[in-house]
Amino acid sequence: MPTSFYFDIQRFSTHDGEGIRTVLFLKGCPLSCIWCQNPESRSRNVDLMYEATTCINGCTLCHDHCSAITRHGSSELLIDHQQLNQFDINNLKTCCPAKALRVVGEPVDIQSVCEQLKRDKPFYTSSGGGVTFSGGEPLIHPHCVYSIAQKMQEENINVAIETTLHVSWKKIEQNIPVINQWLVDLKHMDDKKFKQWTGGTLSLVKNNLVKLADQVKDLTIRVPVIPDFNDSLEELALITDFAARLSNCKAIHFLPYHTLGIQKYKMLGLSYQGKDKSLDNPELLQKACEYAEHHPLKQLQTSVRG
Ligand code: SF4
Ligand code: SF4
Missing domain, CATH: 3.20.20.70 (Aldolase class I)
Incomplete structure (x- = not known):
């Protein structure tokens, strides 16, 4: 199951x-x-939400932990959500000091x-x-x-x-x-x-x-x-x-x-x-x-x- x-x-x-x-x-x-x-x-699976407004300017911790799926854009971190897997999520979930990353989904x-x-x-x-x-x-x-x-x-x-x-x-x-x-x-x-x-x-x-x-x-x-x-x-x-x-x-x-949930699309790397x-x-x-x-x-x- x-x-x-x-x-x-x-x-x-x-x-x-x-x-x-x-x-x-x-x-x-x-x-x-x-x-x-x-x-x-x-x-059905765990997602990662990224809140650009709380991300610390100049911080490289995400990239240090997961360089394959993160890179820095002109004003914010870019996460390749399509390539994100459980291993990356585990790597990223505790690395953010600013609570800009949120793992969505707990096993029941x-x-x-x-x-x-x-x-x-x-x-x-x-x-x-x-x-x-x-x-x-x-x-x-x-x-x-x-x-x-x-x-x-x-x-x-x-x-x-x-x-x-x-x-x-x-x-x-x-x-x-x-x-x-x-x-x-x-x-x-x-x-x-x-x-x-x-x-x-x-x-x-x-x-x-x-x-x-x-x-x-x-x-x-x-x-x-x-x-x-x-x-x-x-x-x-x-x-x-x-x-x-x-x-x-x-x-x-x-x-x-x-329209209370529209912001969440961006945080998940999706378009609305x-x-x-x-x-x-x-x-x-x-x-x-x-x-x-x-x-x-x-x-x-x-x-x-x-
Ligand atoms: S660890 Fe947090 S603050 Fe640092 S780049 Fe990643 S999301 Fe931004
Ligand atoms: S509104 Fe969203 S959660 Fe509700 S049925 Fe449609 S896709 Fe599923």
Whole structure:
């Protein structure tokens, strides 16, 4: 079984399921959404982020440790991220005195991660919260998710998952018994557009979603609202129609596009192809909520989450 890596454990989150939650962000995603604001989540492996503004002018430590993949440009260090391997990362991870280099990705040690996730149990109990798996796509690590979720259940801790469902049904099915809340992304209803903007196959998501909705009690659809991709009432209404037909879907959340992660692309040596301006269309979001709340098939609970 390949090692699973995580890139963050975020405490006191209130946007990733009910109540106060701790979110475990696992690395790796089968999609490549143009608008992705978590580029450090995309690779299954460890990444290296470089912050030029804190790099010390004239410092040669990086180059001394790893001359093959680093060189000095006119104003900053240049790292050849494509050639970077685990050996280089190990060499570089402790060499920076200015914290300009950050290794992203820790191997998941089930025992130690569970200890961290349990720390805020009193807050989960008082707020109706718990633990949430996020990513990337957490279900590309089905065994890791299962092992941790099972231990949380033994502690009576509620478990939620944020997923694209862009994985085989087997990986989803095996986790149904240990997940309490399912927060599923549904980004578009047009196969071609979905493919163009995410690289994925929409039918895989839809088929999995229909099967999942028959088997779980707590299912919320989450829709990232992205300029030029799905920011029209017609497109959001089609997604809502699909959600309203799902057996146990009670809610739909709209997540307006933001640009908080753009800087991370540069830090990873990647280029960003998405828009550089956040979605500013409260009227559209309000109309989308009204449409869902008064849907003739099923009145869905709605929310707009930043
Ligand atoms: S599914 Fe999420 S993490 Fe994966 S590429 Fe899309 S936005 Fe990024
Ligand atoms: S060790 Fe740190 S400060 Fe020195 S060149 Fe590398 S990133 Fe910059």
